[in-house]
Amino acid sequence: MHKVKSKPATRGKKQKIRLAIAGVGNCASALVQGLDYYRGGHTTEGLLHEQIGPYKIDDIEIVAAFDIDKRKVGRPLHEAISALPNCAKTFIKPVRRWPLKVKMGPVLDGVSKLSQTFPESERIVVAAEKSVDIAEELRKTRASVLVCFLPVGSKNAVEAYAEACLEAQVSFVNCIPVFIASDKKWAARFKKRGLPVVGDDIKSQVGATAVHRALMRLLSEKGAAPVSTYQLNVGGNTDFLNMLERPRLEQKKISKTEAVQSQISNTLPSKSIHIGPSDYVPFLKDQKQCFLKIDWVGFGGIQNGLELRLTVEDSPNSAGVAIDAIRCAQLAMDKGIGGALDAVSSFSMKHPTHQVSDSEAWQNISRWIDQAERV
Ligand SMILES: NC(=O)c1ccc[n+]([C@@H]2O[C@H](COP(=O)([O-])OP(=O)(O)OC[C@H]3O[C@@H](n4cnc5c(N)ncnc54)[C@H](O)[C@@H]3O)[C@@H](O)[C@H]2O)c1
Numbered sequence: 482m483h484k485v486k487s488k489p490a491t492r493g494k495k496q497k498i499r500l501a502i503a504g505v506g507n508c509a510s511a512l513v514q515g516l517d518y519y520r521g522g523h524t525t526e527g528l529l530h531e532q533i534g535p536y537k538i539d540d541i542e543i544v545a546a547f548d549i550d551k552r553k554v555g556r557p558l559h560e561a562i563s564a565l566p567n568c569a570k571t572f573i574k575p576v577r578r579w580p581l582k583v584k585m586g587p588v589l590d591g592v593s594k595l596s597q598t599f600p601e602s603e604r605i606v607v608a609a610e611k612s613v614d615i616a617e618e619l620r621k622t623r624a625s626v627l628v629c630f631l632p633v634g635s636k637n638a639v640e641a642y643a644e645a646c647l648e649a650q651v652s653f654v655n656c657i658p659v660f661i662a663s664d665k666k667w668a669a670r671f672k673k674r675g676l677p678v679v680g681d682d683i684k685s686q687v688g689a690t691a692v693h694r695a696l697m698r699l700l701s702e703k704g705a706a707p708v709s710t711y712q713l714n715v716g717g718n719t720d721f722l723n724m725l726e727r728p729r730l731e732q733k734k735i736s737k738t739e740a741v742q743s744q745i746s747n748t749l750p751s752k753s754i755h756i757g758p759s760d761y762v763p764f765l766k767d768q769k770q771c772f773l774k775i776d777w778v779g780f781g782g783i784q785n786g787l788e789l790r791l792t793v794e795d796s797p798n799s800a801g802v803a804i805d806a807i808r809c810a811q812l813a814m815d816k817g818i819g820g821a822l823d824a825v826s827s828f829s830m831k832h833p834t835h836q837v838s839d840s841e842a843w844q845n846i847s848r849w850i851d852q853a854e855r856v
Contacts, residue, residue: 501545504630507569510562511800534812547586551608568766585610589638593726615645634729655680658736672820677813682831685798689771709753717765736832743836816856824849
């Protein structure tokens, strides 16, 4: 765990991080539970950073939440996180009662058509309510950071939340593979408004991407030449159900493939690399299984290979990384640092503007936090 020296915020009294959440699905559930799990600092086990700048986990206060599902909209946040079709593990009970209800967001392209042929208990059921004005809600609740947990493929919806953040002067942490922070035009718009943006597509703490990247880098460092690789992922949560609709996956595939290709000296031809969500297996719920295979050529042109299977609880695996990205966004906000946060994004996201190795990303984020604290 990275322990950063405690320093008081430079501009007067330390603020709370006023967090808004877009998409109260499994990732949001793990994040909300995590805030409680680490409350009071009685344990730091499982955390990447105990403190970032002046911010401990207890300094995050949820002030707004948006969703479109009839079982979540209008309900208190602590109830909505465990409403169907959410299936993330409950790791703290009872969860804190936040004094807020989930508000209706704009549906746009948030729902996959294919998912609507599945039982209601497994899919989104759109509420009849009219969408609130997101920017207005962000202003009213004085949110400072919005974390985006919308389904893969919801480009128009993600852009609508990004626009609302620009309008309401709110920093944007984009955990989904719709390119905002890594898109030059969007990054420039955030910079112009002096607002930090972190993205895109959250990395897990130790997930399929991290393991795959580490192994590919190992091969490169040892002079072995990868010849082909696949990473097949299956799971039983709504994220995997949504990803059955292949056209929604375009940016997810780019994000995951680039994250791995960036770790080897000679990138593989596209026909020799296959990475992506591969099937939906409902009884797995939030457990993700990753099947990974790498073949390479070593000394003397001899071919060798490796196969492994990784099992992780999907949503808690990325919640700690999101909590770090949120605290970095707030620190940047405090210090007047706007635009895409490069070091923060390459540490926490699969598709940042610049790909580096995970160990380099760790060093860069540590340096960035130290420097930001001194601004
Ligand atoms: N380890 C991880 O879990 C991980 C890693 C990388 C990326 N992600 C990405 O994070 C995102 C969230 O994942 P999840 O497992 O929480 O998904 P989820 O399907 O459980 O949650 C998505 C939520 O968004 C809501 N929603 C849909 N359209 C909306 C709209 N227009 N406005 C507001 N809410 C809307 C849904 O009702 C649902 O509650 C996904 O895009 C996923 O790919 C997750």
